[in-house]
Amino acid sequence: MGIVNVTPDSFSDGGRFLGADAALTHARRLIAEGADILDVGGESTRPGATPVTESEELARVIPLITAIRAESAVPISIDTFKPAVARAAVAAGATIWNDVTALRGSPDAPDVAAELGCEVVLMHMLGEPGTMQDAPRYDHVVAEVETFLLQRVEVALAAGVAREKLWLDPGIGFGKTLEHNLALLNALPRLVALGFPVLLGASRKRFIAALDPAATDADDRLGGSLAAALHGARAGVAAVRVHDVRETVQALKIAAALSA
Ligand code: HH2
Secondary structure, three states, X not given: OEEEEOOOOXXXXXXXXXXXXXXXXXXXXXXXXXXXXXXXXXXXXXXXOOOOOHHHHHHHHXXXXXXXXXXXXXXXXXXXXXXXXXXXXHHHOOOEEEEOOOOOOOOOHHHXXXXXXXXXXXXXXXXXXXXXXXXXXXXXXXXHHHHHHHXXXXXXXXXXXXXXXXXXXXXXXXXOOHHHHHHHHHOHHHHHOOOOOEEEOOOOOHHHHHHOOOOOOXXXXXXXXXXXXXXXXXXXXXXXXXXXXXXXXXXXXHHHHHHX
């Protein structure tokens, strides 16, 4: 899953792909590099990011989704917690709702997901984006994330979302210390065993800099991102959400050939 951000403040792209034209160019490149899914996002969820209004988010993502769909059949996911944005994105051609709040963004989110009939990524996040990294604590992080995700599955099913449409994501970096992230990365087989496709988003994240303090710049975390993607693939995740599609596709191909 290749990341296409149309935000001026996403931590890793620094606004480089702001604007629909630049984002479309970037999307084309990721498709050519072998992305199987494009994840389009119009609002950064990093700590301290400025919230975006619904109309601004729509203005960022809908023209881009429409333009990608006009020239490619690549599956598109919409990274949003706003039901109205998900609804418009699906109308424009997206088929996956990637929701970092696991359908908690508004009371009608589960009903909207059921109505849209799209796939839904349920991601774990502790707290809110603005404050989630302020001393997050768990008694048993893996068990708590698993319990949360299964509760969100129940909410989605109760609203009428089909079981086979659901994905799970441990939410690396969303209200987690280094130790929490590592525990979850090591527990991926346990999440995979729940029987849903698992999405892993570790690309360029800060846990990499926590282990390699020289990697203060998000652009300088490719090695760690590839290590995490390979680790996820070995654990059986269904998709990895990444910035560096070409390098990740190559790494996954070589790892698959070596273990064949
Ligand atoms: N991480 C980010 C955004 N969306 N969605 C899923 N399902 N899983 C993730 O791990 C995930 C996600 C991080 O977002 P942001 O801080 O905006 O940066 P970027 O979009 O460049 O990754």
